[in-house]
Amino acid sequence: GQQLNQSPQSMFIQEGEDVSMNCTSSSIFNTWLWYKQEPGEGPVLLIALYKAGELTSNGRLTAQFGITRKDSFLNISASIPSDVGIYFCAGQAQGGSEKLVFGKGTKLTVNP
Amino acid sequence: AAGVIQSPRHLIKEKRETATLKCYPIPRHDTVYWYQQGPGQDPQFLISFYEKMQSDKGSIPDRFSAQQFSDYHSELNMSSLELGDSALYFCASSLGRTAEAFFGQGTRLTVV
Numbered sequence: 408g409q410q411l412n413q414s415p416q417s418m419f420i421q422e423g424e425d426v427s428m429n430c431t432s433s434s435i436f437n438t439w440l441w442y443k444q445e446p447g448e449g450p451v452l453l454i455a456l457y458k459a460g461e462l463t464s465n466g467r468l469t470a471q472f473g474i475t476r477k478d479s480f481l482n483i484s485a486s487i488p489s490d491v492g493i494y495f496c497a498g499q500a501q502g503g504s505e506k507l508v509f510g511k512g513t514k515l516t517v518n519p
Numbered sequence: 520a521a522g523v524i525q526s527p528r529h530l531i532k533e534k535r536e537t538a539t540l541k542c543y544p545i546p547r548h549d550t551v552y553w554y555q556q557g558p559g560q561d562p563q564f565l566i567s568f569y570e571k572m573q574s575d576k577g578s579i580p581d582r583f584s585a586q587q588f589s590d591y592h593s594e595l596n597m598s599s600l601e602l603g604d605s606a607l608y609f610c611a612s613s614l615g616r617t618a619e620a621f622f623g624q625g626t627r628l629t630v631v
Contacts, residue, residue, distance in 0.1 A: 438618035449523075449609050449622035450562065495561060499618035504575045505550065507618060509561035 409434045409500045413510030420486055421518050428513040429480040430496035438499040439472050439479040440507065445492045453494075454481070486517050521546055523612050523623035531629045532600050540595040540626045544612030550574070551593040552620055553585060556607040568593060569616050600630045 413430045420426060430439070438457055442450035454465050456472035456479060463470055469482045479498075483490055496510040524543040532538050544551050550569045554562035564577035568587035579585075582600075587593045597604060607627050611620040 440618060440620075442622075447607075447625075447627070449611075449624045452619065452621060455619045497618075505569070505613070505616040505618065506552065506564040506567060506575050506577060507562075507620060508564070511561050 409436075409498070409508045411496055411498055411508055411510040413496050413513060415513055416511065417514040417516070419516045419518065422486060422488060424486055426483040426486055426490075426515060427480060428494060428496075429478060430498070430510045431478040432498065433477065435476045435501050436498035436508075437476075437501055439470070440497045440499075441468075441470050441479070441481045442495045442497060443492045444495060444512075450495060483515075486515075488517050488519050491515055491517050523610055523621055525608075525610050525623035525626050527626060528624065529627045529629075531631060533631055534600060534602060536600050536630075538597045538600060538628060540597070540608055540610075540628070542593045542595070542610030542612075542623060544591050544593070544610075545621055548612035548614050548621075549591060550613045550616055550620075551587055551591070552611040552613075553579075553593070553595050554609045554611065554622075556609060556625075558606075562609060565595070574616065597628075602630050604628060605630045 441453045444450045454470040461472040493512040497507040552567040553565040556562045565579040567575045585595045607625045611622045613620045
């Protein structure tokens with residue numbers, strides 16, 4: 408089945424640093440999304456990407472849909488303590504299904 | 520803004536019992552998804568409904584069933600519960616069969 412390989416698995420950074428994480432797949436995806444999840448809560452949609460090559464920002468977050476449609480990255484600039492959480496990439500594959508396939512997540516820790 | 524509402528937030532059941540989880544989508548959203556998330560895992564797709572019809576099915580056990588009602592709310596029925604069913608269960612909704620799914624806060628099911 409479709410799998411998303413997300414890296415890194417975890418990151419420990421200092422407040423103010425920039426962060427980058429990415430997802431790759433052997434399959435083509437029509438849509439890429441990035442979610443943030445905090446303990447005991449549901450994933451919160453951060454950014455949705457619909458076109459190959461698309462670069463979209465949401466405040467300090469920037470995400471890109473890879474040209475090959477098989478990858479995406481998320482950057483967080485000038486991290487702050489409230490950025491702590493698990494970031495998931497998710498994709499909607501070709502073929503008409505609306506289900507999302509998730510990456511394994513990147514756990515972000517920000518030291519003040 | 521209104522979000523996806525799930526109830527109950529927490530549920531404790533014994534083995535072999537049944538459980539019913541409820542989901543109220545964002546107003547005007549016509550597509551509902553159910554996901555299961557084990558500890559430290561990514562969300563796994565169970566089943567989805569579009570306009571009250573089942574539209575896709577993932578790794579949902581035969582002991583589970585779900586439906587979407589005329590008011591678009593959905594219920595996930597789980598029977599013959601097993602210890603391994605303990606997990607967070609998320610409902611998500613979207614407008615149409617798009618990937619831009621918004622998640623509820625989840626139901627934490629504990630089977631003892």
